[in-house]
Amino acid sequence: MLKIIRERWRQGYRTSGFPKAEPVLPERFRGLPLLLGERCPAACRDCDTACPFGALRREAGKTVVDLGRCLFCADCPGCPHGGLTFSSDYRLAVRQRSDLLFSGPELPLAGKLEKKMLSLFGRSLKLRQVSAGGCGGCEADINVLGTLVFDLGRFGIQMVASPRHADGLLVTGPVSENMHSALLATYDAVPGPKIVIAAGACAIAGGPFADSPEVHNGLAGILPVDLYIPGCPPHPYTILDGLLRLLEKR
Amino acid sequence: MSGLPLIKNGGALPLADIPRLTPAEFAAMCKARLTEGARLVACLAVPEDEGAASVTLIAVLADDEDGDLLVIGQEPGREFESLTPRIPQFHLFEREIAEQYGVTFAGHPWFKPVRFHAPWQGGRDAWGRNASLHPLIGDMSYFTVDGPEVHEVGVGPVHAGVIEPGHFRFQCYGERVLHLEISLGYQHRGIARLLQGGPHPQTPMQIETMAGDTSIGHATAYAMLMEGLGGIEISPRAAALRAIALELERLACHVGDFGALAGDVGYLPTAAYCGRLRGDYLNLTGQLCGSRFGRGLVRPGGVLFDLDSVLVAKMLTALGPVARDTRGALELFFNTPSVLARLEGTGKVSVRDAFYLGLVGVAGRACGLDGDVRRFHRGNVYAPDEVPSMIEEGGDVLARALVRQREVEHALAFLEQRLASLPDGSLRVVTPPPSPDSLAVAMLEGWRGPITHVAVTDAASRFKRYQVVDPSFFNWSGLAMAMRDEQISDFPLCNKSFNLSYCGFDL
Numbered sequence: 053m054l055k056i057i058r059e060r061w062r063q064g065y066r067t068s069g070f071p072k073a074e075p076v077l078p079e080r081f082r083g084l085p086l087l088l089g090e091r092c093p094a095a096c097r098d099c100d101t102a103c104p105f106g107a108l109r110r111e112a113g114k115t116v117v118d119l120g121r122c123l124f125c126a127d128c129p130g131c132p133h134g135g136l137t138f139s140s141d142y143r144l145a146v147r148q149r150s151d152l153l154f155s156g157p158e159l160p161l162a163g164k165l166e167k168k169m170l171s172l173f174g175r176s177l178k179l180r181q182v183s184a185g186g187c188g189g190c191e192a193d194i195n196v197l198g199t200l201v202f203d204l205g206r207f208g209i210q211m212v213a214s215p216r217h218a219d220g221l222l223v224t225g226p227v228s229e230n231m232h233s234a235l236l237a238t239y240d241a242v243p244g245p246k247i248v249i250a251a252g253a254c255a256i257a258g259g260p261f262a263d264s265p266e267v268h269n270g271l272a273g274i275l276p277v278d279l280y281i282p283g284c285p286p287h288p289y290t291i292l293d294g295l296l297r298l299l300e301k302r
Numbered sequence: 303m304s305g306l307p308l309i310k311n312g313g314a315l316p317l318a319d320i321p322r323l324t325p326a327e328f329a330a331m332c333k334a335r336l337t338e339g340a341r342l343v344a345c346l347a348v349p350e351d352e353g354a355a356s357v358t359l360i361a362v363l364a365d366d367e368d369g370d371l372l373v374i375g376q377e378p379g380r381e382f383e384s385l386t387p388r389i390p391q392f393h394l395f396e397r398e399i400a401e402q403y404g405v406t407f408a409g410h411p412w413f414k415p416v417r418f419h420a421p422w423q424g425g426r427d428a429w430g431r432n433a434s435l436h437p438l439i440g441d442m443s444y445f446t447v448d449g450p451e452v453h454e455v456g457v458g459p460v461h462a463g464v465i466e467p468g469h470f471r472f473q474c475y476g477e478r479v480l481h482l483e484i485s486l487g488y489q490h491r492g493i494a495r496l497l498q499g500g501p502h503p504q505t506p507m508q509i510e511t512m513a514g515d516t517s518i519g520h521a522t523a524y525a526m527l528m529e530g531l532g533g534i535e536i537s538p539r540a541a542a543l544r545a546i547a548l549e550l551e552r553l554a555c556h557v558g559d560f561g562a563l564a565g566d567v568g569y570l571p572t573a574a575y576c577g578r579l580r581g582d583y584l585n586l587t588g589q590l591c592g593s594r595f596g597r598g599l600v601r602p603g604g605v606l607f608d609l610d611s612v613l614v615a616k617m618l619t620a621l622g623p624v625a626r627d628t629r630g631a632l633e634l635f636f637n638t639p640s641v642l643a644r645l646e647g648t649g650k651v652s653v654r655d656a657f658y659l660g661l662v663g664v665a666g667r668a669c670g671l672d673g674d675v676r677r678f679h680r681g682n683v684y685a686p687d688e689v690p691s692m693i694e695e696g697g698d699v700l701a702r703a704l705v706r707q708r709e710v711e712h713a714l715a716f717l718e719q720r721l722a723s724l725p726d727g728s729l730r731v732v733t734p735p736p737s738p739d740s741l742a743v744a745m746l747e748g749w750r751g752p753i754t755h756v757a758v759t760d761a762a763s764r765f766k767r768y769q770v771v772d773p774s775f776f777n778w779s780g781l782a783m784a785m786r787d788e789q790i791s792d793f794p795l796c797n798k799s800f801n802l803s804y805c806g807f808d809l
Contacts, residue, residue: 055637081592105504200577230808
């Protein structure tokens with residue numbers, strides 16, 4: 053017993069000050085893209101074909117990054133002229149798929165739920181997580197929200213074991229053909245009204261596996277989505293930021 | 303035997319050098335080598351030509367004593383005699399090949415689909431299903447036990463927790479589990495087929511996400527293959543940076559597993575501390591390359607990120623207290639009698655079963671099988687004798703925890719030493735195109751166990767076949783064995799002690 057108390061004292065208090073205090077992320081962290089349009093040569097369309105995942109295109113004289121497809125690759129081949137880098141801004145979650153078509157400088161960050169939904173879920177949101185072809189990366193960074201560092205419970209958000217106890221689904225993965233019907237069955241098992249959150253590039257648009265004959269390229273056309281959280285995987289603070297915005301806690 | 307094609311880990315050989323043995327010779331060779339202590343690390347089918355009906359079987363056998371890899375082939379065919387009754391290590395490889403190419407293995411005692419996808423080249427399905435339709439996941443006959451009061455409990459694919467999907471069927475007599483059958487495939491994304499015709503621009507990212515908790519492990523195996531096929535060596539500095547990331551990945555996962563084990567036996571101090579510490583190791587990887595999972599660090603030819611003296615100092619400063627807290631959390635865990643009482647004797651796998659099923663990595667070492675790629679095979683990361691034997695004999699949850707504890711200690715010492723003395727060298731060298739009509743094998747010891755990638759190139763230097771063998775491929779069978787005669791209520795604890803990858807198996 054004394055050993056436990058001594059170790060408890062040594063380990064210290066570790067819960068982060070988020071959301072009041074901003075998190076300290078590594079210098080090399082790749083967040084919201086930084087588009088330097090002034091570096092684009094006239095009539096250059098190199099970026100139209102540069103991204104192997106189709107996350108980039110040139111439109112109306114602007115570079116558009118589809119944050120739903122972007123994997124935030126370290127060796128991004130997007131712009132040979134240095135017109136695309138990544139900032140350290142971890143806030144990426146939005147409410148509409150079209151809001152992910154980013155041409156800078158500001159991203160329309162997620163707003164709160166509609167009034168009725170907010171009154172139902174604002175103080176207590178229970179989510180059932182479904183991995184539908186995920187690689188375990190998104191799942192790991194969702195799991196970590198339950199640790200004492202993030203302490204998800206203090207915001208009234210909890211991951212629950214049964215869809216029957218849930219207010220919504222937190223979906224990861226590109227929706228493999230083999231998880232398609234189980235995902236729909238789980239969605240049906242959640243009592244309404246309910247929400248759906250797409251976490252990670254896979255759930256939004258198929259991620260690294262987009263266009264594989266074995267996957268459905270994410271939730272589009274399968275379930276209605278209330279919150280999109282980009283990243284491969286999204287940083288835990290990106291996920292938490294999105295959840296808190298949805299519940300009007302940021 | 304002389305004249306047989308031997309390569310070293312990370313090496314390549316021309317396809318023409320692989321002998322095509324008769325089925326009898328192939329079986330005898332495998333049996334003899336495996337009886338002598340070699341391991342079956344990979345077995346794959348290569349179609350004769352595009353769209354051809356018959357396939358050539360190729361087996362890769364690792365000799366840990368000499369660090370050699372023997373590559374042998376079998377005459378092409380469509381109907382094979384199953385080797386599984388004599389050599390159980392073949393059981394999943396044969397099922398995998400049957401599912402991919404619609405070939406059959408007569409006499410296979412457990413002939414069922416593995417991942418539930420349509421045969422790759424259309425035509426015939428090994429189970430007589432409609433080859434042009436996507437099969438229904440989980441549609442197969444399950445093992446059942448009959449008798450009064452025997453009942454079946456089915457769990458999944460969506461099961462409790464933030465966890466990947468899988469289907470588990472327990473045959474129970476009262477609380478006692480007579481057998482557990484594990485049926486996967488839900489995470490199947492068709493990666494092996496996506497890689498055919500590659501390498502593509504998407505390939506490195508698909509490799510990094512085939513099992514997201516093993517990004518460094520799989521990316522390094524892929525890079526080693528490309529380097530072997532291109533005939534180049536990476537610099538000592540790049541190798542050291544890969545090793546640092548690999549050990550950070552090992553630490554994050556092992557420490558996370560201690561948290562999960564502690565949580566499942568209701569010992570909250572270690573559960574809470576290790577949950578946090580796991581994130582601290584991931585954040586160290588984040589310092590190195592910007593991604594907590596090491597995405598974008600390893601590429602063929604080397605690495606994309608360097609460590610300067612400022613960042614090294616920063617990482618060492620961060621590592622000190624994290625290492626101390628890890629040791630403190632583990633000391634509590636292993637010094638608490640009520641914890642040990644729950645671990646000891648639970649989920650036991652006999653060394654005999656482990657050997658026949660070919661268990662590897664942490665699960666294999668916990669049964670006394672010392673097949674550690676770091677120790678026995680060239681891999682330009684670890685110096686000879688740098689990695690000690692880290693085996694236990696118990697085969698139970700406690701043994702698997704103790705193996706992890708040893709690996710955590712070793713990884714911490716390794717990191718402190720390597721970070722403090724990074725060798726010089728270029729970060730990345732140019733990788734020439736893969737040599738045509740060749741086969742290459744790369745293995746490394748990831749945190750779960752050996753990761754094996756095998757590539758076969760065509761005349762145009764593209765991937766004709768690319769096989770990935772995650773340690774989970776072997777070890778799910780071990781979990782099923784561990785549950786025999788246990789109670790269902792001990793399933794979570796047994797499962798955590800293996801902590802296998804669903805997506806690494808399903809691919």
